[in-house]
Amino acid sequence: MFRVTMKEDLNEQDYYLEVEAPHVSRHWRPGQFVIIVTHERGERVPMSVATINGGRVGMFIKKLGKTSVELYRDFKVGSSLYAVAGPLGRPLKLESYGTVVLASDAVCGHAEQLGLAQELAKLGNKVISIQTFKTEKEVYPEKYLAKKYVDEHFITTLDGTAGYKGHYIDLLRELLARREVKAVFAGGVLANLKKLAEATAGLNARVYALVRTIMVDGTGMCGSCRVRYNGVIAYACRDGPWFDARLVDWDDVLRRDARFKKVEKIALDKYLAR
Amino acid sequence: MSRVVKKRFTPKVLPVSERLRSFGEVVLGYDYETSVREASRCLRCPLWFAPCSKACPLRVKVPAFLEYIVKGDLEAAARKVYEDNLFPSITGRVCPQEWFCEGSCVVSKIGESVSVGLLERYVGDYARENGLDEKILAEMVSKNSGVKGRVAVVGSGPAGLSAAGWLRLRGYEVVVYEALHRPGGVLAYGIPEFRLPRGVLDHEIKKVENLGVEIRLNHVVGKTVLLSELLSEYDAVFIGSGAGTPKLLDIPGVDLNNVYTANEFLTRVNLMRAHLFPEWDTPISVGKTTLIIGGGNTAMDAARVALRLGSKPVVVYRRDREDMLKTARRDEVLHAEEEGVEFRYYLQPIEFLGDENGFVKAVRFEVMEPLNELDERGKKKIVGTGRYVEIPADTVVIAIGLEPNRLLMEESGLRFNEDGTIAVDDHLMTSLPGVFAGGDAIRGESTVVEAMADGKRAAEEIDLYVRRKKGLA
Numbered sequence: 097m098f099r100v101t102m103k104e105d106l107n108e109q110d111y112y113l114e115v116e117a118p119h120v121s122r123h124w125r126p127g128q129f130v131i132i133v134t135h136e137r138g139e140r141v142p143m144s145v146a147t148i149n150g151g152r153v154g155m156f157i158k159k160l161g162k163t164s165v166e167l168y169r170d171f172k173v174g175s176s177l178y179a180v181a182g183p184l185g186r187p188l189k190l191e192s193y194g195t196v197v198l199a200s201d202a203v204c205g206h207a208e209q210l211g212l213a214q215e216l217a218k219l220g221n222k223v224i225s226i227q228t229f230k231t232e233k234e235v236y237p238e239k240y241l242a243k244k245y246v247d248e249h250f251i252t253t254l255d256g257t258a259g260y261k262g263h264y265i266d267l268l269r270e271l272l273a274r275r276e277v278k279a280v281f282a283g284g285v286l287a288n289l290k291k292l293a294e295a296t297a298g299l300n301a302r303v304y305a306l307v308r309t310i311m312v313d314g315t316g317m318c319g320s321c322r323v324r325y326n327g328v329i330a331y332a333c334r335d336g337p338w339f340d341a342r343l344v345d346w347d348d349v350l351r352r353d354a355r356f357k358k359v360e361k362i363a364l365d366k367y368l369a370r
Numbered sequence: 371m372s373r374v375v376k377k378r379f380t381p382k383v384l385p386v387s388e389r390l391r392s393f394g395e396v397v398l399g400y401d402y403e404t405s406v407r408e409a410s411r412c413l414r415c416p417l418w419f420a421p422c423s424k425a426c427p428l429r430v431k432v433p434a435f436l437e438y439i440v441k442g443d444l445e446a447a448a449r450k451v452y453e454d455n456l457f458p459s460i461t462g463r464v465c466p467q468e469w470f471c472e473g474s475c476v477v478s479k480i481g482e483s484v485s486v487g488l489l490e491r492y493v494g495d496y497a498r499e500n501g502l503d504e505k506i507l508a509e510m511v512s513k514n515s516g517v518k519g520r521v522a523v524v525g526s527g528p529a530g531l532s533a534a535g536w537l538r539l540r541g542y543e544v545v546v547y548e549a550l551h552r553p554g555g556v557l558a559y560g561i562p563e564f565r566l567p568r569g570v571l572d573h574e575i576k577k578v579e580n581l582g583v584e585i586r587l588n589h590v591v592g593k594t595v596l597l598s599e600l601l602s603e604y605d606a607v608f609i610g611s612g613a614g615t616p617k618l619l620d621i622p623g624v625d626l627n628n629v630y631t632a633n634e635f636l637t638r639v640n641l642m643r644a645h646l647f648p649e650w651d652t653p654i655s656v657g658k659t660t661l662i663i664g665g666g667n668t669a670m671d672a673a674r675v676a677l678r679l680g681s682k683p684v685v686v687y688r689r690d691r692e693d694m695l696k697t698a699r700r701d702e703v704l705h706a707e708e709e710g711v712e713f714r715y716y717l718q719p720i721e722f723l724g725d726e727n728g729f730v731k732a733v734r735f736e737v738m739e740p741l742n743e744l745d746e747r748g749k750k751k752i753v754g755t756g757r758y759v760e761i762p763a764d765t766v767v768i769a770i771g772l773e774p775n776r777l778l779m780e781e782s783g784l785r786f787n788e789d790g791t792i793a794v795d796d797h798l799m800t801s802l803p804g805v806f807a808g809g810d811a812i813r814g815e816s817t818v819v820e821a822m823a824d825g826k827r828a829a830e831e832i833d834l835y836v837r838r839k840k841g842l843a
Binding site: 120138315318322331363 | 549550551559587588589590593594595596612614615616618620624625626627628630631633634637638641642643646647648649650651652653655727728775
C-alpha cells in the first residue's frame with residue numbers, strides 16, 4: 097500500500113516524493129491536501145499536493161524535522177508509507193479573475209502553485225508566477241517549477257544570484273503598481289504571509305494564503321489546527337487550508353506554529369543520533 | 371429477601387501507586403469465584419419484567435446470562451450475551467451502568483445493585499480469551515444462506531462496528547470506511563487505554579473483520595469517496611460518523627499555546643501514543659499543572675491522562691459534584707479522586723491568561739452559585755456571583771463537549787437538525803432514501819452503548835429496507 101514510486105532532490109533541503117494513493121487522487125482538487133503517516137509509530141503530517149499522475153500523488157518535502165528527514169533517508173522507491181489520507185480540506189473555488197499572481201517561498205507554496213496554475217489557466221486567467229529561493233543553488237529543477245503552466249514566470253532570489261533580487265513580496269509590490277492584479281495566491285513561510293497580508297491591506301483584489309498548521313486528524317475532529325479567522329475560530333483542516341490572507345490573525349498562527357518547537361528538536365536529535 | 375447480599379463484591383483494581391505513571395488498565399475485574407458470587411446476588415427477575423434488561427439500550431438479557439454464570443456455564447452465558455451484544459468486553463468496561471442496567475436493578479432498592487457491568491466484562495473476556503467469541507459469531511453468521519446485499523458503513527466507532535457486525539450476521543456484505551489510519555473511532559482516539567486496553571479493542575475490531583467485514587482506512591467520506599458514490603455502489607449506507615467537532619470556549623486567550631481541546635489532548639495520547647514520544651513521533655506538551663475544564667467522562671479521561679503524563683490535574687467544573695455524576699461515569703470520578711486529581715466546583719472560566727511567549731499561565735474564573743431551580747437535564751441552574759478567582763496553570767484542556775461535524779457531509783444533500791445532528795425518521799433513515807444514521811451523529815453527545823444499539827437497530831431497519839427494495843419482503 098502507498099508505495100513510493102519516485103524520490104528526487106529538488107535542492108539540498110527539499111525533495112520530491114511520489115506515492116501510490118489512487119483513492120486520494122480521484123477527487124483531489126487544487127487547494128486540498130493529504131495527510132501522511134510514515135510507519136506505525138509515525139505522526140500524521142499534512143502535506144501539500146504538487147502533482148497528481150494517475151493514481152500517484154507527488155509532494156514537495158523539506159528536510160526539517162524527524163519525519164521529513166526519516167522519510168528522505170529511510171524510504172526508497174518501492175518502500176511503503178503506513179498511511180496516506182485525503183484529499184482533505186476545502187478545494188479552492190477558483191474563478192476567471194483576469195490577471196492573477198501565484199507566489200511562494202517554501203516547499204508547500206511551490207507545490208500548490210503547480211495545481212493552481214493549471215486550474216487557473218484552464219479558467220482563462222492570465223497567470224503570473226513568482227517563486228522565491230534563497231540563492232541560485234536552491235532553485236528547483238525546471239520540471240518542478242510552475243513555469244510551464246503560466247503566462248509569466250519569475251524566479252527571485254534573496255541574494256540576487258538568480259532572477260529578480262529580493263522576496264516575492266518585493267516583486268509583487270512592483271507588479272501591483274504596474275498591473276491590474278485581480279487575485280493573489282501565496283503559500284510558504286508563515287511570517288512572510290503575514291507581511292503579504294500587510295502589504296496588500298488596501299488592495300482591491302482577492303488575496304488568498306495557505307495557512308499551514310499543526311494537525312492531528314485533519315478532519316475537524318481535534319481542533320489542533322484552529323486559526324483565528326475574521327474574529328472567530330476556524331479549522332484549517334476543514335475550513336481551509338486556504339483563507340483570505342487579510343482576515344487571518346497571523347500572530348495567532350505564528351504563535352501556534354511554535355507550540356512543539358522544543359520537543360520537535362528532541363525527536364530529530366534522537367533520530368540523528370541513532 | 372433476607373438472604374440477599376446487600377453489598378457488591380469489589381473487583382481487583384490496580385493500586386493507586388502503580389497507576390501514576392502507567393497506562394495499564396485500572397479495573398482488573400472479577401475472577402471466576404467472585405463473578406459467581408456476584409451473579410448470585412441477582413434476584414432473577416423474569417425477563418418480561420427485568421428492569422435491568424429494559425434499561426439496557428441493547429436489551430441484554432441480564433438475569434439470563436447471570437444465571438448461567440451462577441451455574442458455572444460461561445459458554446452459555448457468553449452465547450446469551452452475544453444474542454444482544456457483540457462487544458461485551460467493551461460495554462462491560464465503558465458503559466455508565468449506573469444510568470442503565472445497574473441503575474434500575476431491583477437489588478438497589480435494598481442494597482447495592484448487582485455489578486452487571488463487571489459480570490458482562492467477565493463473560494466477554496472469558497469468551498475472548500478462550501476463542502469462544504469467534505466460535506459463537508461463526509455459528510451466528512453461518513445461519514445465513516447467500517448474500518442479501520451490500521452495505522457501506524461510514525465510521526468504525528461503536529455505531530459503525532456494531533452496524534457492520536449485525537449486518538454481517540444478517541447476511542450482508544459490509545465495507546466500513548474509516549477516515550483515520552486506525553479503526554475504532556472514539557474507542558481508539560477518545561477512551562484511554564487504562565479504561566479500554568488496546569489489546570481488547572484490537573481484538574474486538576479483528577472479530578468484526580473475521581466475520582468478513584472489510585475496513586477501508588484513510589477514507590474520508592465526503593472527500594475521498596462521496597456519499598452519492600456509496601449510494602450507487604451499495605444497497606444502503608449507514609452513517610456512524612460520531613459527534614465530530616469539539617466545542618471551544620468563546621473567551622479571550624482560548625488560542626494560547628498549551629490550551630488543548632480534549633479531543634486533541636486525548637487523540638495525541640490514545641491514538642498517536644504521545645506518552646511514548648520520542649519512541650513514537652507525535653509530541654504532546656504538558657506543564658506542571660493541567661486545568662481540565664468540564665465535568666463529563668472526557669474531562670475525567672483527560673485529567674487521568676494528564677496525571678499519567680506527570681502533570682498535576684485540576685478538574686474545574688461550573689456546578690457541583692452531585693451534578694457532575696449526572697454527566698460522568700461514577701467509577702471514573704471515583705478513580706480520578708483516588709488517584710489524586712483535584713476538583714474545584716462552581717467556577718466558570720472567563721479568560722485564559724498567557725505569558726510573553728504565548729503559552730497559557732493561568733485561568734480566570736467567575737465564582738458561580740446554584741439557584742433553587744433545575745434545568746431541563748435535572749441539574750441545578752447556576753448564576754455568577756461577580757467574584758473572581760485566578761488559578762495558575764501551564765496546560766489547559768477544554769472538555770465541555772462536542773458538536774456534530776457537519777462540514778464533512780455538507781454537499782451530501784442530507785438534512786440536518788438545528789443542533790447540527792443528522793435528521794433521521796423512526797427507522798433511523800435520513801432524508802436520503804437508503805441512507806441510515808446512528809450514534810453521536812444523530813444524538814449529539816451520547817454513550818458507546820447507545821451508539822451500538824443504534825447500529826444494531828439500523829442493521830434491522832436496513833435489512834428490511836433492502837429486502838423490500840429487492841421485493842424480498
